[in-house]
Each structure stands twice: as C-alpha cells, then as structure tokens.
Amino acid sequence: xxxxxxxxxxxxxxxxxxxxxxxxxxxxxxxxxxxxxxxxxxxxxxxxxxxxxxxxxxxxxxxxxxxxxxxxxxxxxxxxxxxxxxxxxxxxxxxxxxxxxxxxxxxxxxxxxxxxxxxxxxxxxx
Amino acid sequence: xxxxxxxxxxxxxxxxxxxxxxxxxxxxxxxxxxxxxxxxxxxxxxxxxxxxxxxxxxxxxxxxxxxxxxxxxxxxxxxxxxxxxxxxxxxxxxxxxxxxxxxxxxxxxxxxxxxxxxxxxxxxxxxxxxxxxxxxxxxxxxxxxxxxxxxxxxxxxxxxxxxxxxxxxxxxxxxxxxxxxxxxxxxxxxxxxxxxxxxxxxxxxxxxxxxxxxxxxxxxxxxxxxxxxxxxxxxxxxxxxxxxxxxxxxxxxxxxxxxxxxxxxxxxxxxxxxxxxxxxxxxxxxxxxxxxxxxxxxxxxxxxxxxxxxxxxxxxxxxxxxxxxxxxxxxxxxxxxxxxxxxxxxxxxxxxxxxxxxxxxxxxxxxxxxxxxxxxxxxxxxxxx
Numbered sequence: 001x002x003x004x005x006x007x008x009x010x011x012x013x014x015x016x017x018x019x020x021x022x023x024x025x026x027x028x029x030x031x032x033x034x035x036x037x038x039x040x041x042x043x044x045x046x047x048x049x050x051x052x053x054x055x056x057x058x059x060x061x062x063x064x065x066x067x068x069x070x071x072x073x074x075x076x077x078x079x080x081x082x083x084x085x086x087x088x089x090x091x092x093x094x095x096x097x098x099x100x101x102x103x104x105x106x107x108x109x110x111x112x113x114x115x116x117x118x119x120x121x122x123x124x125x126x
Numbered sequence: 127x128x129x130x131x132x133x134x135x136x137x138x139x140x141x142x143x144x145x146x147x148x149x150x151x152x153x154x155x156x157x158x159x160x161x162x163x164x165x166x167x168x169x170x171x172x173x174x175x176x177x178x179x180x181x182x183x184x185x186x187x188x189x190x191x192x193x194x195x196x197x198x199x200x201x202x203x204x205x206x207x208x209x210x211x212x213x214x215x216x217x218x219x220x221x222x223x224x225x226x227x228x229x230x231x232x233x234x235x236x237x238x239x240x241x242x243x244x245x246x247x248x249x250x251x252x253x254x255x256x257x258x259x260x261x262x263x264x265x266x267x268x269x270x271x272x273x274x275x276x277x278x279x280x281x282x283x284x285x286x287x288x289x290x291x292x293x294x295x296x297x298x299x300x301x302x303x304x305x306x307x308x309x310x311x312x313x314x315x316x317x318x319x320x321x322x323x324x325x326x327x328x329x330x331x332x333x334x335x336x337x338x339x340x341x342x343x344x345x346x347x348x349x350x351x352x353x354x355x356x357x358x359x360x361x362x363x364x365x366x367x368x369x370x371x372x373x374x375x376x377x378x379x380x381x382x383x384x385x386x387x388x389x390x391x392x393x394x395x396x397x398x399x400x401x402x403x404x405x406x407x408x409x410x411x412x413x414x415x416x417x418x419x420x421x422x423x424x425x426x427x428x429x430x431x432x433x434x435x436x437x438x439x440x441x442x443x444x445x446x447x448x449x450x451x452x453x454x455x456x457x458x459x460x461x462x463x464x465x466x467x468x469x470x471x472x473x474x475x476x477x478x479x480x481x482x483x484x485x486x487x488x489x490x491x492x493x494x495x496x497x498x499x500x501x502x503x504x505x506x507x508x509x510x511x
Binding site (some may be wrong): 029030031037055056057058059060061064066067068074075077078079107108109111112 | 241255258259260261262263264265269270271273277278322324325326327328372374496497
C-alpha cells in the first residue's frame with residue numbers, strides 16, 4: 001500500500017481516505033460493496049484514494065462545494081469548504097479538510113474506515 | 127386467462143403542499159383507490175388484488191392497508207419500494223397476474239403524506255449509501271447530485287439553462303389546465319432564469335415541490351368491444367431495467383436505453399407513434415434523458431430541438447404539469463404519469479386534452495444508489511375504442 005497519501009493526510013491532521021479493492025481481480029470501487037461486480041469475489045482490501053481530479057462542481061446555499069471527483073478511475077462525491085474548479089487536482093481525504101491546503105483537500109465521507117474484509121467479514125467464506 | 131389487460135379507471139387526490147393534521151398516508155391511499163374503483167364502474171368488493179407503494183405507510187404494509195380498507199379476501203398482494211420506478215414495477219407484475227388469471231381486478235395505489243418532517247426523514251435515511259456517504263458531506267437530498275449530472279448533460283448535448291427553462295415553463299402551462307396541480311400560475315422564462323440557484327446550474331424551478339397526495343389505477347381483463355364505454359386503456363407493454371452501469375457512468379443514459387427497445391418491440395410501435403409522453407421529471411435533465419432513451423430524437427445534437435418542441439407544447443410531455451408543477455407526492459410520483467396518460471387516452475383530460483390521443487408512453491425512474499437513479503421502466507398504452 002502506497003504511503004504517500006497517508007503521509008500527506010497525516011501531515012495535515014486529516015484522516016486518509018480509502019477505496020475498496022477486490023482481492024481477486026483488483027477492481028476498485030466506492031462505495032464499498034459486499035461482492036465484486038467484476039468477478040463475484042467477496043474479499044476486499046482498502047486502497048488509498050490518493051489524488052483526484054474534479055470533474056464537476058456545484059455550490060450549495062451557504063457555500064459548501066459538492067464535487068464529482070475521479071480518483072483511481074472511480075467517480076466519488078466529495079465536499080470542500082474552499083473553492084474548487086473543474087480540472088483541479090485535489091487530495092481526497094477521509095475527514096473534513098483544510099480549505100487552504102495545496103493541493104485542495106476534498107472530503108469523502110465513509111472512506112476512512114474501509115477495512116480488509118478477507119478475514120473479518122463474511123465469516124465462513126474460505 | 128386473458129389476452130389483453132386494461133386500465134379501467136384511475137384517480138388522483140388533489141395534491142397539497144401543506145397537509146392538514148388529520149390527513150394520513152393511509153387515508154390518502156384509500157381515497158385514491160376508492161375513487162379509481164368507482165371511476166371504473168366497479169364495486170369495492172370486486173377488488174381481488176392490491177399493490178401499494180409508499181414511503182410513509184409504515185409501520186403498516188400492504189396487507190394492513192387492505193384490512194383497514196375493508197378489502198378482501200385478496201388473491202394477489204404486493205408492496206413495492208422502488209420509489210419513482212414503483213408504479214410501473216407494480217404494473218409489470220399486475221398485468222401478468224391478470225393475464226394469467228391469478229387475479230381479475232387489481233388496484234395499484236401509490237402516495238404519501240409528505241410534510242416537511244417526512245421529507246427530511248426520507249432524504250436523510252434514503253439508503254445505506256446516502257446515510258454513510260452523502261448526508262455527512264453534508265448534503266441532504268438529491269439536488270447537488272443532479273446539479274452535477276445536469277452540468278454533464280449541458281456539456282454533452284450543448285444545452286443551456288434556457289433549454290431546461292423551456293421544459294419547466296411548458297409544464298407550468300400544462301399545470302394551469304390541471305385543477306389538481308399545486309402550481310398553476312404561468313411561469314415565464316425570465317422568472318425561471320432569475321430564480322434563486324439551489325445548486326448551480328439548478329434553480330428553484332428545476333426542483334420538484336414535495337406534496338401530499340395519492341394516485342391509483344384499476345386493472346382488469348379487457349371486456350368485449352365497447353364494454354368499457356370508451357374509458358379503457360390497454361396495456362401494450364411494460365419493461366424494467368435496473369443498474370446498467372454500476373453508478374460509475376455519467377448518469378445521462380438510463381435503463382430505458384435497454385427497456386424501451388423491448389417495450390417498443392412488444393407493442394409493435396415506436397416513439398414517433400406516441401401522442402402523449404409522461405416521463406419522470408424529478409429534474410428537467412432527467413425528462414430529457416428519458417425522452418432520448420425512448421428514441422424521441424434521432425441524434426444527440428437534436429436535444430435543443432427536443433426542448434424547443436416540449437417548450438411550445440407541440441410535443442405533449444407531462445400534460446398534467448408533471449412533478450415540477452403538479453408536485454411530487456412521494457411514491458405517487460411514478461403513478462402520476464400513469465394516471466395522466468390514462469386520462470389523456472380515455473379522453474377525460476379536460477382543458478388539457480390532447481386531441482385524438484390514441485397511444486401514450488409512461489416512464490418511471492428512481493432510486494439514487496449513490497450518484498443517480500438506478501431503476502427505469504416504461505409502459506406503452508393504447509386507448510380502447
């Protein structure tokens with residue numbers, strides 16, 4: 001597992017973000033699933049979401065930005081209290097980020113606690 | 127056994143923005159169901175099948191509603207949870223039940239008492255992924271998601287806010303001819319464009335007003351020619367497709383891209399044969415997406431022309447005002463189009479009647495899993511003359 005985004009996130013005090021990767025075929029998805037759409041396996045491991053690119057962004061009343069971000073090829077829905085623009089490179093993190101950080105940090109809820117399901121979930125699966 | 131299944135009657139309660147305290151979901155559902163049965167010229171005791179869709183009927187379910195409403199014994203019972211796709215999902219099952227002789231008279235009813243508290247509960251706890259990955263953004267409700275989708279559609283099809291405004295203002299024109307719609311005052315394009323932005327590019331009039339109400343239809347086997355007095359509408363085809371792209375696409379193509387060709391083949395018809403269109407308009411962009419998937423335009427670059435044809439009402443789309451102007455009565459949103467298409471084809475649509483409407487198409491769409499809706503379905507209907 002690459003430590004780069006973890007180190008970056010840790011340096012900023014933020015939780016790292018993870019996506020879910022199939023142990024059998026390495027297909028990466030988010031939100032996490034119970035079985036792999038590509039191969040049907042039900043064993044997964046977390047992979048750091050790492051850097052992303054903003055594809056679209058909108059702004060809610062009150063100023064929060066909601067963005068569609070592509071990270072590891074997967075489209076995820078993130079938020080930021082700072083300005084974002086289409087094409088921006090961002091760091092996807094698992095807790096609300098620092099709007100002044102460079103590159104901008106975007107929050108992917110529910111991504112900090114994706115765990116290795118090879119042995120902890122679905123007990124009874126060989 | 128029957129070769130042909132018809133909608134023999136339909137009803138929609140008036141929609142209201144702010145329901146009185148005594149109004150209940152169960153009460154709305156039973157009112158719509160009873161009015162539909164009466165409109166079909168049938169008795170309550172004729173009903174031997176019931177299908178229900180509601181977000182707020184709990185803790186009751188379909189069998190509780192049947193019992194409390196004095197229905198039974200029933201031979202066919204279902205409850206559908208697929209939101210905007212629930213009406214046509216139930217229609218798909220009910221049509222086969224009557225065709226196979228499992229039931230003779232089925233009422234399908236959808237609706238909700240959707241006050242502010244119920245709406246908040248619905249959008250905050252819509253599903254696991256909403257609770258875990260969207261509400262904590264924090265973003266509540268689908269507006270932000272469909273703002274992002276609408277941006278993608280604007281880029282892909284070369285559309286502007288003005289094009290979406292043509293749809294919203296045309297539906298308001300239709301709603302002005304529907305006494306049951308909550309918003310009937312004409313809406314100008316300038317008012318649409320100047321309205322407060324909810325999530326750019328979406329403004330206030332791109333978003334549906336939650337309302338309380340219920341819609342119902344009654345299905346029976348087709349009688350002998352003329353038996354229904356011209357008020358029966360034949361179900362030619364119903365098709366559903368869910369989950370075409372794992373929520374990792376642009377959301378601009380719906381399951382209709384697969385379901386519609388099957389429905390057209392079964393009906394022996396195509397989009398160009400339709401006189402009335404009722405598409406699920408949770409947002410104007412989705413109305414366009416579904417019309418395109420139905421085959422209403424020849425090429426993607428004709429989307430602006432499509433918006434123009436809707437805007438001038440030369441193409442009759444959502445002729446009761448749709449959700450955008452009539453209101454979104456929770457789970458009834460998918461049944462609203464079925465009721466309206468029935469009324470148009472039965473020739474009882476009043477001031478908004480489309481002349482000589484013989485064929486109509488209805489779509490359902492819904493269930494945002496993460497980034498956009500995952501369920502889509504389509505029904506093709508024909509007036510029985």
